[in-house]
Amino acid sequence: MAANDSSVHVIDERVIIVQVLISLFLCINFLLITVFFMKDFFYTTMRYIFFALTLMSDCVFLLLTNALLILSYFRFNMHMSLCLIVYVAVSLYTFVTPVTLTAMTLERFVAICMPLRHRDLCSTRSALHCIVIIHGVSSLPCVVVLSIFFATASHSYYTKAIVCSVEKFILHTWQTHLRSAVNQFYFLVMVIIIMFSYFKIMKVARAASGQNRKSTWKGLRTVVLHGFQLFLCLFQLWCPFIDAAVLQINLMLYVNVRYFNYMVFILSPRCLSPLIYGLRDEKFSAALRSFVLCGLYKKH
Template sequence: MQNSVINSNLSLHVLTELSRSLLVKMTLVQVLVGIFLYVNCLMIFTFLNKAVFREDTRYILFAQTLFVDSALMILTDMLMIMNLYQYRIHMIPCIIVCTIATIFTICTPLTLVAMCLERYVAICMPLRHADISTSRNRCFGFLFIWGISSIAPLFTLVAYLFVVPPGALFSYALCSAELMMGEEWQAQTRAIILLILVLFMMIIIVFTYIKIMIAARAASSENKKSTNKSLRTVLLHAFQLFLCVVRFLTPYIEMAFWKVDFLVFHNVRFSNFVVFIIAPRCLSPLIYGLRDEKFFLLLKHNTLCGLTAFCQIYSVKGK
């Protein structure tokens, strides 16, 4: 009898500690996500507020990363909250959300590659840059990015619908992308598609870096500063791409821990969320929002105007 009471107290203590740990983690994540979304919304407003940015391919690609990353952050944060608190949802909206989130996940690194190609054209082919960066070519480029981004998610969706047991679509479950990879061949085929995409992106990144590096060595003193800055931009994009690529592997890592220990699984998932979802997407504002002089000046102006307006509203309410 005494042993059962002791075991009950220990179980209650473990549950209390687990709940406290989850609360701390969720609070930290919501603060990080809130800051990220605030900065992104401010940058999106800055982009939309200036016509010169809306006509430049580099800034249009940057704006796409802001839109996609913000949407992805909201979806993944929502899924993580539901999983941490064991909230089950209907399978049909679950697979729709997971498919969209996966498209967004792949779209970001592909957009980064497109931004590196844009820098390559601007530095290595400056006379042809205006002819290449037309609105027509931009439309084809965006269609290509979204089309390639949809290959793996749509394959996963069709394969899941092909093998799903009757009635499973009308059940409720903890929503995650792993639910759509019940068969081993599904996970292997998806991994092969992603591997081909990763190799394709890495080849382009290395190609653009080498070409810009050659142009930097041959550039005159007047153009050397701009060329070196583009070289550092490509390096930052390469690091950002590396973090995004590792994100493709995290579901397989998390699935291994799922069978070992529930608490370890949630710790691994939390760490992956912070390091491989939040961190790489915080680099985009740093690369273009703070390093770009034109964009930074307008961003600073909008931020100060927003704070001034907020302080005026607050002081009026205080009176």
């Protein structure tokens, strides 16, 4: 009995830690979103628009996954129709951030390798069109899963009250394999785009000189950080399969592995966006300091 009490106590502590971290990330993201809307330069520049999109996507994703975590922890049953709506949103915003990161990498590629065409290709109008495309591309995995679900689920299944999770919409083993194949296809395409942009920018960086060289290498470092963040975001697509495999071995090992996956591959990528553009970018960093210090900060 003591062992059981200890296990529950550990899980309670972990839930509290997650709540603290998510609250911190949300506060930081809301602060950065506020700064974004304070200057027209930010919301008329493609890379900052994409940055704000990742922040908003991360906020929605963190709020929804945290709500599911709490509901699952307390074994709270949800009507299937409501679970369906939650699943659609979670599935969509699971992909919006990595797809947006890929678009940001392409924007850096155009800015550095095609500077004369950057103004035309990366205008505010183009950014808004890209946002629609990003959401369309990000919704395709969800459409695939739900199309199969609607075709195979019985009518009575829609009236159930369940503990909501992604697995509730996977009724057959082959659906798991199909979802895995779709995720791996997305991973492959994004990795190819990241690597292509990296090598093209590397080539330009080696040929550049002076101020252009410094700017190009900075863009290259940004692409590397995007690649690392993208890797963490996409690795979470394999987390459900790892969790399922570990569950067959040991329950407490499953709890530990799932907690580790959630912290490393779901929460941590969401804190890298503020680092990459909120702190590394000179203009945004200056605006952020000015806002936090109530206008007292002046760049010399």
